Amino acid sequence: MSDAAELVDRVEDGEIALHELEAHADADTAATARRQLVADDAETTLDTVGEYAIDAADAEPNIENMIGTVQIPLGVAGPLPVAGERADSETYLPLATTEGALVASVNRGCAVLRAADGANARVTKRAMTRAPVFRVADIVEAEAVVEWVRDNRDALADAAEATTSHGELVDITPYAVGDSVFLRFGYDTKDAMGMNMATIATGEACEVVESETSAELVALSGNLCTDKKPAAINAVEGRGRSVTADVRIPNDVVEERLHATPAAIAELNTRKNLIGSAKAGSLGFNAHAANVVAAAFLATGQDAAQVVEGANAITTVEAREDELYASVSLASLEVGTVGGGTKLPTQSEGLSVLGLRGGGDPPGANADRLAEVIAAGALAGELSLLGALASRHLSSAHAELGR
Ligand SMILES: CC(C)(COP(=O)([O-])OP(=O)([O-])OC[C@H]1O[C@@H](n2cnc3c(N)ncnc32)[C@H](O)[C@@H]1OP(=O)([O-])[O-])[C@@H](O)C(=O)NCCC(=O)NCCSC(=O)C[C@@](C)(O)CC(=O)[O-]
Numbered sequence: 001m002s003d004a005a006e007l008v009d010r011v012e013d014g015e016i017a018l019h020e021l022e023a024h025a026d027a028d029t030a031a032t033a034r035r036q037l038v039a040d041d042a043e044t045t046l047d048t049v050g051e052y053a054i055d056a057a058d059a060e061p062n063i064e065n066m067i068g069t070v071q072i073p074l075g076v077a078g079p080l081p082v083a084g085e086r087a088d089s090e091t092y093l094p095l096a097t098t099e100g101a102l103v104a105s106v107n108r109g110c111a112v113l114r115a116a117d118g119a120n121a122r123v124t125k126r127a128m129t130r131a132p133v134f135r136v137a138d139i140v141e142a143e144a145v146v147e148w149v150r151d152n153r154d155a156l157a158d159a160a161e162a163t164t165s166h167g168e169l170v171d172i173t174p175y176a177v178g179d180s181v182f183l184r185f186g187y188d189t190k191d192a193m194g195m196n197m198a199t200i201a202t203g204e205a206c207e208v209v210e211s212e213t214s215a216e217l218v219a220l221s222g223n224l225c226t227d228k229k230p231a232a233i234n235a236v237e238g239r240g241r242s243v244t245a246d247v248r249i250p251n252d253v254v255e256e257r258l259h260a261t262p263a264a265i266a267e268l269n270t271r272k273n274l275i276g277s278a279k280a281g282s283l284g285f286n287a288h289a290a291n292v293v294a295a296a297f298l299a300t301g302q303d304a305a306q307v308v309e310g311a312n313a314i315t316t317v318e319a320r321e322d323e324l325y326a327s328v329s330l331a332s333l334e335v336g337t338v339g340g341g342t343k344l345p346t347q348s349e350g351l352s353v354l355g356l357r358g359g360g361d362p363p364g365a366n367a368d369r370l371a372e373v374i375a376a377g378a379l380a381g382e383l384s385l386l387g388a389l390a391s392r393h394l395s396s397a398h399a400e401l402g403r
């Protein structure tokens with residue numbers, strides 16, 4: 001094995017490539033050498049990037065060309081009381097962010113939820129999707145392929161499910177556009193976010209489609225999935241988990257903790273989150289669900305790019321006679337408690353704050369619970385920001401806490 005200085009020399013001599021260092025040294029030594037090369041190239045120092053508590057080998061499945069870690073401040077909001085399908089508990093919600101005032105805001109929302117005897121939350125749909133695109137001769141052939149897929153769903157499920165001991169095929173929705181056929185496969189991926197699982201399973205199913213029909217696979221992902229891009233199909237049909245959290249807050253709690261009347265908050269929600277979003281052509285009919293989704297994703301090892309889908313949320317508020325009803329429905333929240341970044345030591349500790357590290361019993365229970373808790377956190381954030389806007393406290397709050 002080589003030491004870091006020797007690796008630096010060998011890269012500079014062109015003997016080995018920057019991405020090949022782990023073949024010649026352990027992961028930490030490789031990262032040290034690479035960091036030195038990058039720092040020299042940029043004429044800077046990367047000492048803080050190189051000070052990390054994890055073993056670089058633990059990150060090998062998650063990163064290539066590693067040079068260190070970026071440290072994001074981690075806070076907690078809560079306790080957050082959420083009654084879900086299987087669990088009714090109050091835990092702290094870990095949030096990793098650089099936006100001052102965000103954790104304070106969600107924390108205030110949690111206090112409102114506690115004073116209201118807690119939020120309810122339910123996962124209403126589970127389907128991680130992958131939609132390959134096939135080439136056919138024309139729309140007549142497209143129709144024949146779609147008919148074959150409808151008649152042979154079991155054969156496709158057998159092929160897909162042979163690749164996984166956890167995933168279950170729950171849906172195949174075909175779409176024909178001219179001489180292109182898209183098949184949107186949906187899977188219950190249990191406690192995994194499931195994008196690798198769904199992709200591998202769909203690859204096997206595509207081989208059956210190609211061998212039994214005239215369709216030729218152009219790409220395993222045809223963008224009707226839709227992964228990591230804003231898309232109405234996710235907002236309408238859902239992706240990953242569709243989840244709603246709601247709460248009924250006594251009027252006096254609203255006025256005391258949010259410094260605004262229920263009527264003012266309801267009017268604000270209509271004019272801002274519904275009318276304003278409609279006029280803007282937004283897919284997100286909410287104030288800042290993405291803030292809580294992003295901070296919770298970073299804290300618990302989710303795929304950060306999928307905050308795009310996590311922002312597909314509708315916030316509703318209704319001022320009733322003696323209470324304020326509020327809800328947040330996230331159509332496409334893609335979360336897991338196994339796989340991906342969830343295994344990394346700090347992210348796995350984030351999951352353990354919620355009692356959700358690893359697989360659930362039954363499988364899927366932990367990821368369901370994570371979705372419920374994030375939805376309730378988003379609800380807390382919505383209530384607090386709506387309160388701050390209705391009471392004209394937003395800019396003063398950020399002047400005080402966010403700069
Ligand atoms: C800042 C507050 C909470 C003050 O709120 P407040 O009611 O004026 O202050 P308070 O001192 O009476 O505290 C109330 C509660 O807030 C929490 N709290 C208060 N301070 C802290 C703190 N330091 N650390 C932790 N928690 C804190 C805590 O729960 C506390 O209760 P207590 O425990 O004292 O009984 C409020 O004004 C607020 O929530 N403002 C909104 C800020 C916000 O939501 N920012 C989110 C980001 S905005 C953005 O990114 C998106 C945007 C706005 O562009 C989207 C859009 O277009 O709408």
Ligand SMILES: NC(=O)C1=CN([C@@H]2O[C@H](COP(=O)(O)OP(=O)(O)OC[C@H]3O[C@@H](n4cnc5c(N)ncnc54)[C@H](OP(=O)(O)O)[C@@H]3O)[C@@H](O)[C@H]2O)C=CC1
Nearest residue numbers: 164165166190191192193194195196197303339340359363
């Ligand atoms: N491939 C792609 O196109 C894309 C990949 N990604 C990346 O994919 C990764 C996430 O994929 P994902 O499939 O979630 O994770 P992994 O690829 O890490 O796979 C997780 C595996 O864990 C096993 N497992 C063990 N216990 C459970 C349980 N209780 N519930 C479910 N599965 C369990 C399953 O094995 P088994 O199947 O054998 O049962 C499952 O396939 C992330 O790193 C993400 O960044 C993101 C976007 C696109």
